[in-house]
Amino acid sequence: MESQIPVEVATLKADSFGRIALMRGPQGLFVRRDLAATPWWLRLPAWRLARREALALEAIAGQPATPQLLGWDGVRLDRSYMAGDAMYQRPPRGDLAYFRAARRLLQQIHRRGVAHNDLAKEANWLVLPDGGPAVIDFQLAVRGRPRSRWMRLLAREDLRHLLKHKRMYCREHLTPVEKRLLKRHSWLRDAWFRTGKPVYRFVTRRILKWEDNEGQGPKP
Incomplete structure (x- = not known):
């Protein structure tokens, strides 16, 4: 048995x-x-x-x-469990279909009233065996009414992080609208870089002794 x-x-x-x-x-x-x-x-x-x-x-x-x-x-x-590789392990270089599907996935998540809030990390984006996208690690996610100003702001930040990855791996397919969005910095992003990120780095690097990118844990 x-x-x-x-x-x-x-x-x-x-x-x-x-x-x-x-x-x-x-x-x-x-x-x-x-x-x-x-x-x-x-x-x-x-x-x-x-x-x-x-x-x-x-x-x-x-x-x-x-x-x-x-x-x-x-x-x-x-x-x-979802089989797949982190984006940095299997970069979707030039793969426009991946980024189109990733944008649709984000829209579906946002319609459920959830903003991921941690999509700058490539480790939180998977490339599935069929080449499609997936999102993991929702421990910083925020829930709320999808059409509220706060949730729309967070959803836009999620999208900006996705577009940063697209700029890295699929720059030639960025649309004019996406390029404009990448240039627009929200007050939330500016506040994070001025106040939150220095504290975050102090806590993760000095106190918790994390050494890798964006607090993904200690290096092995």
Whole structure:
């Protein structure tokens, strides 16, 4: 009889906010974010981030090309596994179809009242086996009314981050409208660079000792 207890297949990421592992259970592969080993002084922010991800995944349940929430008990968050490579591992160079599909995916997520809020990281964009896009890691996601001014602003920032990746890998296909959007900086972006980012860098690099790009965790 097959064991009902999930077993770990591989560690995907480990940092001060928890451990993310690829697991195998009776229904197949899934991904687990485990807060059990989080230091006591980081348990509250780690819990808030995991809870935020759980709520965002609930809001986009059934949305293709995004993780599906399998369980959240306050310590472990389980989500569906999606095979694919991070954008930086398999860059969609010159692939206009990828970026068109990625924009449609963002629009669908935003219509569900969710803004991802962390799409500058190429690690949060997947290139699926069929070449299509997917989005993961919703722990900084924001939920709200899709047509509210705040959510429209966040949605526009999500789109700007996607267009930055398009500029990197598919520059020749940027439209005039997209080029204008890239040049427009919102007050939110300017405030982040003036105040939030210096604090973020101090905390992640000096206190948490993260050394990689944008706090994706400590280097192995």
